[in-house]
Amino acid sequence: MKNTVTTLQAMKTKGEKISMLTCYDYTTACLMEEAGINAILIGDSLGMTMMGYSDTLPVTVDDIIHHCASVSRGLKDTFLVADMPFMSYQTSVEDAVRNAGRLIKEGHAQAVKLEGGATVVEQIKAITKADIPVVAHIGLTPQSINAFGGFKVQGKNVERAIQILEDAKAVEAAGAFMVTLECVPEELATLISKELTIPTIGIGAGNGCDGQVLVYQDMLGMFSGFKPKFVKHFANIGEDMKNAFKAYDAEVKSQAFPAAEHNFAIDSEVMAEVEKHINTTEFTVNLDSDKVLA
Incomplete structure (x- = not known):
């Protein structure tokens, strides 16, 4: 109500x-x-x-x-x-x-x-x-x-x-x-x-x-x-939050997070083409337009 x-x-x-x-x-x-x-x-x-x-x-x-x-x-x-x-x-x-x-x-x-x-x-x-x-x-x-x-x-x-x-x-x-x-x-x-x-x-x-x-x-x-x-104190959320922040900090620094289940995949053939493009193309930057020119 x-x-x-x-x-x-x-x-x-x-x-x-x-x-x-x-x-x-x-x-x-x-x-x-x-x-x-x-x-x-x-x-x-x-x-x-x-x-x-x-x-x-x-x-x-x-x-x-x-x-x-x-x-x-x-x-x-x-x-x-x-x-x-x-x-x-x-x-x-x-x-x-x-x-x-x-x-x-x-x-x-x-x-x-x-x-x-x-x-x-x-x-x-x-x-x-x-x-x-x-x-x-x-x-x-x-x-x-x-x-x-x-x-x-x-x-x-x-x-x-x-x-x-x-x-x-x-x-x-x-x-x-x-x-x-x-x-x-x-x-x-x-x-x-x-x-x-x-x-x-x-x-x-x-x-x-x-x-x-x-x-x-x-x-x-x-x-x-x-x-x-x-x-x-009906709960001790402050302590729980601190513990969570500490755990996050530790896992980021140890690289435990992000793990495989948190990441997105890309087709290996797509990545191969991207790497090929990088190896065969010279990049320049136009500072006036902030655009990358090949």
Whole structure:
């Protein structure tokens, strides 16, 4: 069944959990589609996972569109959400609507996600007024890493916990159809999930959320030196990939690959004529036309 805003809302109502993963390319999107993942996020995490930046801040709208369009070609039933990167919506409501529209029109996303609570309700209202579904993102918001002083759990004191709760209610009232809770204590995230009528998607926020999202390279163990507390390795694909690369390197150098079964044959008489031609013809090269002249 095709996942839509309506079906995801129905899953919360029925108490069914929603699965979401990040994705950045066509091949991986096809695999996630076949696996039955409910939703895919083209996260600005691609800045770190695909582009090698130390954080998400350098990512542009064009970057998101490029990866989102690629992923969309591999999907049929999976719901596709595109992140709005840093400074694509903070500058003005007009910029927010324009950039959200580009992600839908050029990236072929079905919804956009933006970080912030009460501070971005006007953007959420305007984007939803343009008939673009919005996923809000509160708690730890990576685009605010400089303000937070690093990647830290949010909502551990009374003041901050109440603020996150109020942010959740504010984005729901503004029209968001879903909200991501990142690095929020489990008890607080569970309370928020019960208070809201819209689905909550947790990342480091416990099992009381209506669904979960992870960066797919994290859950596949593709980063050997980095494993956040909230990440579980469902496979060790990173190690498998390294072993495969090493095996390829060794076989190329030993000439074990390519073997006979990987090669194409040519009739010996044809080769004899080619060799005869080489031995009896003088070749010159016309540098102006890049053509070989006999």
